[in-house]
Amino acid sequence: MQYHHTDEAPKAIGPYSQAVSRGMILATSGQIPIDPTTNQMVEGSFEDKARRVFENLAAVLRSAGADFSDVIRATVYLTDLADFEVLNRVFEEYFGHHKPSRSTVGVAQLPKGSPVEVDLLAVVGDRRS
Numbered sequence: 001m002q003y004h005h006t007d008e009a010p011k012a013i014g015p016y017s018q019a020v021s022r023g024m025i026l027a028t029s030g031q032i033p034i035d036p037t038t039n040q041m042v043e044g045s046f047e048d049k050a051r052r053v054f055e056n057l058a059a060v061l062r063s064a065g066a067d068f069s070d071v072i073r074a075t076v077y078l079t080d081l082a083d084f085e086v087l088n089r090v091f092e093e094y095f096g097h098h099k100p101s102r103s104t105v106g107v108a109q110l111p112k113g114s115p116v117e118v119d120l121l122a123v124v125g126d127r128r129s
Contacts, residue, residue, distance in 0.1 A: 008059035010034035013111060018060045026064050026122040030077070031056040032114035046083045046115055050090040053118050058094070066124045068095050073121035074102040080115060081106045087116065 004019040004026075012018060012029065019028040033042045033049035034056070042052045061067050076087060084104060091102075100120075110117050 002064075004060065004064040006059050006063035008036055008062070009056040010036045010039060019064055021064055021124060024123050024125050026061075026066055026070070026120075026124050028057060028060050028120045028122075030075075030117040030119040031060065032111055032117045034112070041112055041114065047086050047090060049114070050083075050087055050116055051093075053116055054090060054094040057118060057120060061120070061122065064122075064124055066122050069098050070122040070124055071095070071098070071100045071120050072123055074100050075119050076102065076104040077107045077110060077117040078104060078115065079107055079110055083115060 002021045003017045004021065006018065009018055009031065016029050019026055021027070031053050033052035034040065035042050035052065036056065036059070042049055058068065061070070074091075078084065078087065087104070
């Protein structure tokens with residue numbers, strides 16, 4: 001098992017790793033819209049917050065030698081399902097034509113009052129489609 005860490009994403013706020021891989025499977029921990037330089041929740045719209053989540057995830061993926069094209073599964077947690085369409089637009093910006101499987105779950109609350117959290121599952125080291 002290999003643990004992955006980057007200073008380009010927020011430090012874990014609990015006893016867990018930003019990402020863990022075993023063999024070719026990489027699992028990221030959930031990311032919320034914390035700016036890694038300030039360790040504070042980003043201000044602004046839901047869209048701004050969603051972009052920060054995906055920037056954090058991009059950094060975690062890079063730390064393991066992966067990118068969004070390696071992702072096979074995403075789980076999205078929203079405290080307000082009315083944000084679903086905005087999340088979809090931001091998701092598509094980062095994934096482009098790549099379409100991993102995904103679940104979106106409405107939840108009552110997320111850490112630090114975040115409106116969104118996303119975790120990913122990727123296959124690394126295998127560039128076959």
